[in-house]
Every structure is written in C-alpha cells, then in structure tokens.
Amino acid sequence: MKKYIILLLTLAFSSFIFAQKGNTFPHLAKSGTVTQLIVNDKPFLILGGELGNSSAASGEDIERIFPKLQRMGLNTVLVPAYWDLIEPTEGSYDFSLVDKAIKQTRENDLKIVFLWFGAWKNSMSCYAPLWFKKDYKKYPRANTKAGKPLEIASSFSENVYQADNRAFSQLMKYIASIDKEEGTVIMVQIENEIGMLEDARDYSAEANKLFNESVPEVLINYLNKNKNTLHPQMLEKWEKQGFKKKGNWQEIFGADLYTDEIFMAWSYARYVEKLAQTARSMHNIPLYVNAAMNSRNRKPGEYPSAGPLAHLVDIWHCGAPNIDILAPDLYDGFVDWVAKYKLHNNPLFIPEIKLSDSNGAQAFYVFGEHDAIGFCPFSIENGSDSERSPLVQSYAKLRELMPLLTEHQGKNTMNGLYFDKENQKRIIYRDDLRITCRHFFTLPWDSRATDGSKWPEGGGIILRLAKDEYIIAGSGIVVEFEKTDENKAIDAKELGEDGFASTGKNDRKEQIWNSSSRCGIGPVDEISVNKDGTFGYIRRLNGDQTHQGRHVRIGVDDFSILHVKLYEYK
Numbered sequence: 001m002k003k004y005i006i007l008l009l010t011l012a013f014s015s016f017i018f019a020q021k022g023n024t025f026p027h028l029a030k031s032g033t034v035t036q037l038i039v040n041d042k043p044f045l046i047l048g049g050e051l052g053n054s055s056a057a058s059g060e061d062i063e064r065i066f067p068k069l070q071r072m073g074l075n076t077v078l079v080p081a082y083w084d085l086i087e088p089t090e091g092s093y094d095f096s097l098v099d100k101a102i103k104q105t106r107e108n109d110l111k112i113v114f115l116w117f118g119a120w121k122n123s124m125s126c127y128a129p130l131w132f133k134k135d136y137k138k139y140p141r142a143n144t145k146a147g148k149p150l151e152i153a154s155s156f157s158e159n160v161y162q163a164d165n166r167a168f169s170q171l172m173k174y175i176a177s178i179d180k181e182e183g184t185v186i187m188v189q190i191e192n193e194i195g196m197l198e199d200a201r202d203y204s205a206e207a208n209k210l211f212n213e214s215v216p217e218v219l220i221n222y223l224n225k226n227k228n229t230l231h232p233q234m235l236e237k238w239e240k241q242g243f244k245k246k247g248n249w250q251e252i253f254g255a256d257l258y259t260d261e262i263f264m265a266w267s268y269a270r271y272v273e274k275l276a277q278t279a280r281s282m283h284n285i286p287l288y289v290n291a292a293m294n295s296r297n298r299k300p301g302e303y304p305s306a307g308p309l310a311h312l313v314d315i316w317h318c319g320a321p322n323i324d325i326l327a328p329d330l331y332d333g334f335v336d337w338v339a340k341y342k343l344h345n346n347p348l349f350i351p352e353i354k355l356s357d358s359n360g361a362q363a364f365y366v367f368g369e370h371d372a373i374g375f376c377p378f379s380i381e382n383g384s385d386s387e388r389s390p391l392v393q394s395y396a397k398l399r400e401l402m403p404l405l406t407e408h409q410g411k412n413t414m415n416g417l418y419f420d421k422e423n424q425k426r427i428i429y430r431d432d433l434r435i436t437c438r439h440f441f442t443l444p445w446d447s448r449a450t451d452g453s454k455w456p457e458g459g460g461i462i463l464r465l466a467k468d469e470y471i472i473a474g475s476g477i478v479v480e481f482e483k484t485d486e487n488k489a490i491d492a493k494e495l496g497e498d499g500f501a502s503t504g505k506n507d508r509k510e511q512i513w514n515s516s517s518r519c520g521i522g523p524v525d526e527i528s529v530n531k532d533g534t535f536g537y538i539r540r541l542n543g544d545q546t547h548q549g550r551h552v553r554i555g556v557d558d559f560s561i562l563h564v565k566l567y568e569y570k
C-alpha cells in the first residue's frame with residue numbers, strides 16, 4: 001500500500017512538472033470537424049519524408065542523410081526501426097540505431113516517426129530476426145490454400161504475437177526512457193503494409209478453424225451500431241446476407257474472396273490492436289497503420305489482402321480502436337485515393353507517396369482540400385535539396401503557412417487545388433462569388449503550354465480570410481473572381497496577354513448588362529507569413545502580373561503566397 005502511494009505521488013509530481021513545462025505528449029485533438037496532430041502544444045503539419053527501407057541501417061548513413069533532410073525543409077522524418085537489428089539474438093536488444101536517429105533528429109531540428117518493421121513488412125516477415133524465422137515450428141507461417149507455407153508469419157499464432165510484441169514493447173520502453181521530456185518522437189507506425197499475398201487469407205490449421213466459427217459479437221454489434229456510415233461495399237455484403245446477426249464468416253458476409261479478406265483483416269486488426277495497447281501503456285503517442293492500395297483490378301491476394309484499405313475501414317476501426325489513423329501509401333493515383341481516406345472518423349495522413357516533381361503541388365492540395373495531418377514522399381533522401389526543387393519550395397511556403405492552415409482546418413474556409421493537363425479547371429463558390437481556378441498553362445502565353453511539353457502539376461490553397469479577402473498560395477495556378485449573378489454571356493471573349501481580344505472579328509451584338517454588381521481585384525501582395533501568423537510584405541503584384549487586375553496567378557516554376565483583397569463596383 002505504502003509503495004502504491006509513493007508511486008502515485010511520483011506520477012502526480014512528474015505530471016505536474018511536465019505540465020509546468022507546458023509540454024504534453026504529441027497527441028491528436030479534435031478541432032471543428034477535423035482531427036489535428038498536436039506537437040509541443042501546438043497544431044502541427046508533418047512536412048515529412050520517409051527514408052528508403054535500408055537507409056537507417058547504418059549510423060554513418062543516418063549522420064549523412066539527416067542534415068540533408070533539414071536542408072530540404074522537412075520538419076519530420078519517418079524512419080524504420082528494424083526488428084532483426086534490434087533483437088539479433090533472442091532476448092537481447094540493441095537500440096543504437098534508434099538512438100542515433102533520435103539524436104540526429106534533434107540536431108537537425110526535426111521530429112521523427114518510427115516505423116515498426118516487426119512481424120510484417122509489405123506482407124512478408126523479412127524483418128523478423130533469423131532466430132525467429134528458423135524456428136518455424138514455434139513461429140508458424142501463413143499457408144496458401146494449397147498448403148504452401150509462406151515467408152509470412154501467421155497472425156493467428158500466439159507465439160508470433162508474443163515475440164513481436166515483446167520486441168516492440170522494448171522499443172516503446174526505450175523511446176519513453178529517452179524522449180518523455182523532449183517529444184521528438186511524434187508518432188509510431190505499427191508494422192508496414194500488412195496484408196496477405198498469394199491468397200486472400202491464411203489457410204493454416206488455426207485460421208481454418210476460426211474461419212468456421214462465429215463472427216465475434218463485438219464486430220456484429222459495431223456493424224449494427226454504425227450501419228448508416230458503413231463503407232458501401234461492407235454494407236452491400238452484409239445486406240446480401242440479410243443483415244444476419246449470428247453465423248460464421250461466410251454466413252454473415254457470403255462466400256467469396258472478399259469475405260476471406262474481411263476475416264483476415266479482422267485477424268490483423270486484432271493483432272495490431274494488442275501492439276497498440278502495448279505502445280499506449282509504455283508511451284502514449286499517436287499510432288497508425290499504413291496500407292498498400294488495391295489498384296488495377298486486382299483481387300484480394302493479388303494485392304495485399306486485408307490491410308487497412310478503404311473498403312475495410314469498418315473492420316479496422318472496430319478491431320483496432322487504439323489505432324488513430326489508417327494511412328494510404330500512394331504510388332498510383334492520387335486525388336481519388338486521398339478522398340477515400342479523409343473520412344469523418346479517419347484523418348488524412350500520407351506516410352508514403354512516390355517521390356516526384358509533383359510532390360510540391362500535391363502537398364498543397366492535401367493540406368488545403370483535406371485538412372491533412374502530414375505528407376511524406378518515400379525514399380526522401382534521394383530527393384533534391386536545391387532551393388529551386390518543387391518540394392523544397394513547397395515545404396518552405398507550407399512551413400510559413402502552418403499557423404494559418406492549422407487555424408483554418410475544420411472551419412470550411414479552405415480549398416485545395418490540383419491541376420494537370422487532363423484536369424485543368426475548378427470552380428469554387430464562396431459568399432456571392434464564383435471563383436474560377438485553372439492551371440497556369442490554360443493561359444497559352446507560355447510556350448510550354450502549347451509546344452507539347454508536359455504540364456507540371458499545379459497545386460494550391462485558396463483560403464478565405466474574410467468576405468473579400470483571400471490567401472492564394474501554391475504553384476501553377478490562375479484564379480478569377482466574379483459575382484455569381486454576373487451575366488457570363490456578355491463579352492465572353494478570349495483575351496490575349498496584352499488584353500486585346502484574341503480574335504478581331506467584329507461580331508458584337510446589342511447586349512444589356514443586368515447584373516447587380518461586379519467583383520474587382522484590389523491589392524495583390526506577395527507575402528511571407530510570420531510564426532505568429534502575421535504577414536510580412538514582400539512585393540506588390542500588379543500590371544502584367546495580374547493581367548492588369550483581371551486575375552491572380554502563380555507561375556509553374558514558383559511557389560508563393562499571395563494576399564488578395566477584393567472589392568465591389570457597379
């Protein structure tokens with residue numbers, strides 16, 4: 001009893017000291033309609049990048065890479081923690097690489113997210129230590145339908161879970177021991193791209209037995225309670241079976257590959273939930289899992305079946321309630337996938353996206369359109385650290401914009417823009433305005449717009465500060481403002497760069513102007529945004545740079561932040 005009281009007092013005292021420093025653990029918090037990541041007591045956007053798989057496996061590499069990441073303008077790096085290097089011999093642990101990564105993170109003014117490469121990495125168990133792999137009797141493998149054992153540990157095995165969880169808990173304990181005060185580690189990813197390959201589910205003896213048993217009541221209750229918001233595919237499968245409340249997996253969801261996938265997702269989610277509980281009990285910071293997308297018409301098992309995929313969101317939410325975010329890895333497709341992961345119950349975090357020159361524009365889009373928590377190109381160490389690189393320019397501006405963006409998240413005052421040659425235009429309505437946003441190359445005045453060059457992606461954010469006051473930021477965009485009731489039919493002629501009609505034919509008809517008022521563009525200032533959210537003047541843009549007051553634009557080679565005031569005239 002005495003011991004217990006001393007422990008309580010110590011805990012109370014340390015949380016008092018902690019609170020005194022105004023320093024809570026990184027955590028997620030609701031703000032309006034969105035979830036924000038809070039770091040050092042402030043909403044934070046991860047302007048990140050994930051290291052290539054083998055780039056944190058040597059202290060020298062870590063020392064070489066991290067300063068470059070700082071030069072690139074990242075504020076966060078995602079770094080694997082490798083089970084095979086952490087526990088090369090069963091029961092003895094080596095955290096030297098983790099330690100080195102945390103030190104380098106601090107030295108380079110970054111934050112870090114660790115990726116637990118434990119039992120599964122891209123479906124496979126390649127990061128399990130050799131002692132684990134060799135002892136396949138104790139640590140059984142998933143089997144295909146044909147009975148072939150795979151290099152995939154079975155999620156149905158208690159021994160697999162015990163070994164994985166023991167090493168993971170050591171990692172969390174280590175992080176807690178060196179990072180409770182500083183909060184350098186802001187999130188942890190559990191496993192990497194979990195999913196069953198070759199077949200949609202594991203056919204090991206234990207898996208087969210459970211497949212024929214009843215679907216757990218907790219899942220049925222969840223489906224029932226959330227019937228109105230279930231993913232359409234989930235709802236349809238259950239509906240086809242008459243919304244049954246009792247039965248085995250095939251009775252509840254029908255006999256097909258997608259039921260096998262649901263069963264398997266439940267197994268993975270329950271497994272991950274146990275690791276998440278371990279993490280929370282050791283060091284309570286946000287936790288997420290990432291998913292390989294189910295693209296190009298492949299069936300479960302042809303793609304990694306049962307990961308935290310959009311159509312399995314209900315299974316994962318119910319099975320792993322201690323996981324905060326289900327996160328998409330994006331290598332194919334962008335706009336459609338991000339929309340599928342920004343849900344009322346799932347904030348958007350992109351832990352991996354293919355490293356490319358489009359990343360700068362993509363980052364603007366996800367923060368503006370989907371209130372994203374973070375954006376991280378993969379194998380970031382291979383990106384350019386030149387000041388002119390799109391990502392470096394984009395992150396520099398987004399870093400400035402962070403106080404403004406986090407203040408506006410969840411308030412429905414922002415839109416993200418993303419344009420390419422196929423998707424050139426978007427119209428946004430705000431107050432009494434029709435705001436037409438287009439790709440910069442829809443102005444045909446830059447020869448690259450028409451000479452067959454690839455159109456670089458345009459991306460931006462339109463943020464409404466007040467009626468008639470906007471921030472327009474990004475790259476490769478043109479924005480025009482009109483009153484919604486303006487009579488568009490009148491004088492709708494194409495204008496050249498000089499403002500003359502592009503074609504000179506005199507085909508004017510008698511027209512009567514009958515709209516109530518027009519919207520004019522007042523000052524357009526390129527600005528910087530200070531840490532406290534106030535603006536710094538860089539330059540006034542007028543004349544040719546606004547097409548003599550007709551539009552606001554940012555060229556494809558630049559990223560900038562513009563402060564725009566509008567006015568009304570009749």
Ligand code: DGJ
Nearest residue numbers: 053122192193329352378
């Ligand atoms: C997605 C995985 O999550 C990464 O670890 C990496 O393997 C990339 N695919 C592709 O290289």
